[in-house]
Amino acid sequence: MGKTYNPHEIETTWQSYWEEHKTFKVAEDSNKEKFYLLEMFPYPSGRIHMGHVRNYTIGDVVARYKTMKGCNVLHPMGWDAFGMPAENAAIESKTHPAQWTYSNIDMMKQQLKRMGFSYDWDREFATCDVQYYKWEQWLFLQMYERGLAFRKKSYVNWCDSCRTVLANEQVEGGLCWRCKAEVSQKELQQWCFRITQYADELLKSLDTLSGWPERVVTMQRNWIGKSYGTEIAFTIEHTDEPITVFTTRPDTLYGATFMSLAPENPLALKLSEGTEQAAAVRAFVEKVLKQDKTVRCSDDLEKEGIFTGAYCINPVTGYRMPIYVANFVLMEYGTGAVMAVPAHDQRDFEFAQKYGLEIKVVIQPEDSDLNPATMTAAFEDEGRLVHSDQFNGQKNTDAMQAITAFLAEQGLGRKAVNFRLKDWGISRQRYWGAPIPIIYCEDCGTVPVPAEQLPVVLPEKISLEVLGRSPLADCAEFVNTTCPTCGKPAQRETDTMDTFVESSWYFARYACPDYDKGLLDGKRVRYWMPVDQYIGGIEHAVMHLLYARFFTKVLRDLGLVHVDEPFTNLLTQGMVCMETYQCENCGWLYPEEINQGNCTRCERPVQIGRTEKMSKSTKNVVDPEKLIATYGADTARLFCLFAAPPERDLEWSDKGVEGSYRFLQRVWRLVTEHTALLNDAAAVDWHGVDEADVKALRRKTHQTIQKVTDDIETRFHFNTAISAVMELVNQLYQFDVDKDTSPVRTAAFREAVQAVLLLLSPMVPHICEELWHQLGNTGTVFTAAWPVWESATARADEIEIVIQVNGKLRGKIMVAADAPEALIKEQALTCDSIQQWIAAKEIIKVILVPGKLVSIVVK
């Protein structure tokens, strides 16, 4: 009898072994196929949560599997360490963000090590390390030189709770992505990255990302939002100044009867200046700008506007179009001005009705006749042009081209594309981030910090009392400097960079984290990049994943990387959730304790709670620490892999965890109760072995190897891989290994047990490592070769063939695996169990699906 399964002892033993032997350290090796596996690095919030456990377990399985398959696997880990939680926590607990961050890193690193992940810890870095952000500042300067980093004043998203600016990608439904507070618009000077310069390429090369989930590609495509249309200039009456609009419907130009401006459009105030409208327009604009994004963009917000007092002229009809300011016009899309065609745009229609503006039909449907006086809604479908001079009678889809061409000829407009994507505002008015390396000099203006003066180090002594400006602004030693150009006193930029900047290039830095001569070591980067498999949450579909793609293209154009795209394959794993049920009598229940809405214990109806994402904000959180303390890391890993396929949400179940633990004990006993016998097993010649149960076991072993390999390699379906191994283990329990002392019997048993350990080792490495060694193997299971299946052994001699009559299952026969088609058909037709179904009937067709079934069609 072997000793009992003690996960803690085994796990700490092997974790120390791996650490001492630097088992997971990698270096470039041109003789091996490289494989770069990366999971999205964590923010050091304090402790790891179940989402981390799941994400990193999935990654670890792939890393270990690829290593066993002979690849040179890069599997690094680090910390996305700048950011506001550190600053907020520091203010609250009167510590320093750096101290808070680094102590969290220590804590979480211990937790990750306790999970037994196969990271090359020698490559670890935190993005708040000076050596890291120094190169980021250097990159900023390169981008500044090329016009990719620039400063501009504009309306930006402002989160009053975080007291900082947010990029468009960081506003979710009008709320701050981080704190869920309402976002308002504020006019600010800030630094931007010209991501729009790469808009076309970012869109086009989405097509090359065949290893990405379609969902993410679509989200990015929509986010970039390229639309084709026409730019048209309308001259403002009594001036030479034009208002330019972007429209995707140039075919409706003859029906444009007024102009709508976004409240943010500077023309709004300018045009009304000096008119009797001025005060009213100003009041309206102020009212709209004060509204937060949720209110302003809500569905049921009434369309409102105000006349500016000015007119512009429709270039093709000469119509005198009143210029309005309208609350539904967006400054950030197109030009912030819209030509309004009430007959053919529902919003304009409603607006025109409200303010008594003319509705002019210029497109008629084929089957009816629109009358502006009786229309109840805009007509937005296809039709033929009317009231449109030489374009009358054309199909509107053709007229789009024709009118655009006409405008171009007359110098009144041109073909244009418009992107929804906006430049990335990166200034953040907070302390805990990478300083922007810019100096402002009264004489020389904006001066970049010379590269040799980098890094611009964050000052340590700082007051973090935040008042809507960067705390750095109140730190005299930081702000006051001398101009690098003229040497006179000058001031530093005090905003810091968005933390998404750090995560936009960290993946490349892992190739050469120690490199001190530049941002990246070309040689090593060339070996490791791109990331072959990236794994992380879907929540980064347009933020991080878009920025990282942008940076990769910038780095490429700077000659620093050789790839166009950073991540060849992307796996987006689902969230960890917990469904909550409550019985008034028995308290909290698990899903398996409920039968048709009733509590299985007391039969009373239960209250069903929401399925909630496990996060700090909900109370029903499972702490991985406790899970490990109770069952060990292997059980935690196994449960995460077994309960659901990776891309789906994982529903937590305490009972499911127990089941995982039970399976590991079952594996443990299988080996430890037969150690002596297993160690006696010798290599045998399998030729001529014909004991049925031995053959069956070997068949199952090889079938399992094939199934598990396929599930991991092509689909990441670890749940079905595990269930396949469970089946093999069940069969091993049924196998009577002590029936006789035949060497073939023990050899088949050992072969199967070894397969179990090898196949499970990427998923539950500790227990497999321990048992692997108890079987007398040396070295680590991590570097043992992945087992190979023999198709001849996996193939059955006899197979079951299902017989269908008119599509219904009517019988089954056993046939030799290599039986000829005609014989199988004949056996099917003569088989007793189906006679009653085919007798006295005309057989029309007999279909054979090799290895599966015979389908008989009768009449």
Added chain:
RNA sequence: GCGAGAGUGGCGGAAUGGCAGACGCACUGGGUUUAGGACCCAGCGGGAAACCGUGGGGGUUCGAAUCCCCCCUCUCGCACCA
């Protein structure tokens, strides 16, 4: 509103044109045990049966959870995009 994905036992989930419900959880019975737990074995969609069953309805096919059309529900993303 637009786009994407999903809907299968009491529960998590298998099966992607070929035996629906693998594997696990829960449950039931048996074995073992002084007893309980643990463990081992068996059963486990509905129905007495014929049969009926993969959100609902239609279609293609010898054969549909799987493919096509319509509808319903849920989740996610975008959303006054001119």
